[in-house]
Amino acid sequence: MDSAALTRDGKDMLEYIAKFWDTLRERKPLHNVTPGYLTAPGVLPDRPPDEPEELKDVLADIDKYIMPGMTQWNHPHFFAYFPSSCSYPSIVADMLCSAVACIGFTWGTASEATLVALLAARNVATIGTTSVCSYDNLKELGEVCAKENLWLHIDAAYAGNSIICPEYRYLIDGVELADSYNFNPHKWMMTNFDCSAMWFKDCHLVANAFNVDPLYLQHKHDNEVIDFRHLQIPLGRRFRSLKLWFGFRLLGVKALQENIRTQIALAKEFERW
Template sequence: MVKKPQPRRPLLVRRVHQPRFLWCSLITQVLYCFCTGKAMVDYIAAYLTGLRDRPVNPSVRPGYLRPLLPPGPPQQGEAWERIFEDMEQLIMPGIAHWQSPHMHGYFPALNSYPSLLGDMLATGINCVGFTWASNPASTELQIVMTDWLVDMLSLPATFRHDHPDGCGGGVIQSSVSECTMLALLAARTRALTQLRGDVSQDVGNDALLNSRLVGYTSDQAHSSVLKVSLMSLVRLRSLPTDLEFSLRGETLRRAVEEDRAQGLVPFFVCATLGTTGVCTFDNMAELGPICRQEGLWLHVDAAYVGTAFLCPELRDPLRGVEFADSFVVNPGKWMMVNLDCAVFWVADKRSLQSTFCVEPHYLQHEHSGSVTDFMHWQIPLTVRFRSLKLWFVIRSFGLDGLQEHVRRTNKLARYFESLVREDPHFEIPAKSNLGLVVFRLQGPNELTETLLRRLNQSQQLFVVPAMAGDKFIIRFVITSQFTTEADVLRDWRLVLQAATDLLQGSAAKDDASGMEICIVGREEETALDHQSQGCLEVMALARS
């Protein structure tokens, strides 16, 4: 039986008597909220500034928490101090610290103080902006922020709400997965409408029509694209990529021709800018004209990489974006806007509205039809005030500050890449792009798999795997705005040490099997002082 640890008072938490809110005076409520709110802000600040002192990933086992909690909820409210104590004692040991300078596993989920404050204020206001009338400021700020981002990222002007043709616009959603769902459902509605109007075809009912639809994406696309197709009951083909893991136009053209010959109806393409595995880019300059010619909805997933387009020198992957019917960027990844905040644009909002417009009498208002009601742009009725934190971040950092953040991240990634390339025991099997470096040990995949496992077991840094073709690789991403060059060097030395220990063990086994062992000291190699001084390289040389 797991014994609940003795609680201790966490840093910066003050003892505050909890009032019974339903009966206490307004002054008591305000005093309570001030004291506990300040304690929480202090706690968050202490947490973020003390991340280097915490293990990056937890060592708990599945099911660790239930034995530490009561079997049921308390009958009476508890003191805020006790809740704070349990947060540090029970919850923090099970937290993977995504803001840590030594978290390198996934694409980032950054935050910042302006974003935290904006989200805190939005939560305090706690409005539900499903229509303009239900919260005019929330609706209009969302319109302005999505238009600002169009210009900041150099996206087509047709994605702006205020474009002269009045057809496009952006909406903020909870996740990129949800945005992909919106794009696919809108594309399906457009395709079914066109099929119903085609008198040359025996269209049948919508279920039969839907069974003929086929969409396309690359074999490097995010798993959510497949999940969305399953939920939408449409078939989705995963097309092979080239040697640089990019989906090319000719591959798409052949697939479309094959499917049309089979009586299917191609209708949708999801192109990715910044794939999850190796951060590569589908060739929109080739895909776009084919989509336009064939009448396919082109959706572009730039969830992580989209933030890089703040910098003019990083916009080359955007060639062909003028052909996009929809586009998604997640500022909740790299733009220092905390989750959730995925921005989704469409060139023609009527496709969204015809898919999601359900307007009962109780949601109508005097301006219905003449203003934007975001409930018609999405699946949920509820619209959170997400634009407030986005506004806080953009105003606090400015375009210059956000660009500097992106460039600094890329510089740190290039530094790590240079360290890897200097060691002959490692290889980089795919081009490094925009904050991501993939690497592996030379030799069989099992070596890199073991290295990954040992690195994560150390709890001193965290990385995740991917596949580049048939090669097992480790992803190293700069995921924290707190990461410095010293942090990168420290983590590379951990990789080197783990690799050395692994190769020593492997070499010892080979030696027992008749292999010759050569151990080479590196202390004298001054050119590599900054990455591996004092480290031993172990090489097993097979007898010819």
């Protein structure tokens, strides 16, 4: 942990948050963008940076690209649903929760991403088991599942992070045969809990299974986007992707790769003992 960088950027972030709250009334309560605006050519780069960037540049992009797409739940003119009940004590406490990074679970629990896949799947392959970090042969399992018309889910929760390094991507040979795949950046990609990435070959199959569509949740873009509420058990969700995006921007891909390579080297050194 770079405590000097944390102190510097933390101060700037607190000032940004305070300014956000002070100017909340001046902002629009509803966004004025259309689905897909962030994926339009020239809006965001195609890949994360290799080298770290400055927080001021990230915050400038937040103002330019992210905030225009936000619905301000705590705006005094927002009367839909309920207020998101935010206060400065909860923000400060959230900072401490993130810093302490207590997972608070038992080994008898399962991640929601894996549970969601299991509700649709009947076969799970593992990339990096919890006990010994062993790997299943994805190609062999994938070919059998394809032949038998079985859903194949790949649980890469821990070791799937290693494929950010090109030299370890051979470990997912056969991933194209999977129907779903998940890994947890909070386990090995310098991102605090909780943050899981989940892919589906055909997300509509899962959306149909979890579809919750009462009148008060319907909107004019229903047929243009996949609502994440249809891909998970809870109705709401935290803005988890933002901290992953910050990690890529402020640390850079090279630092994330170096962290994994260093820990693998330490494991090999430990093995020699």
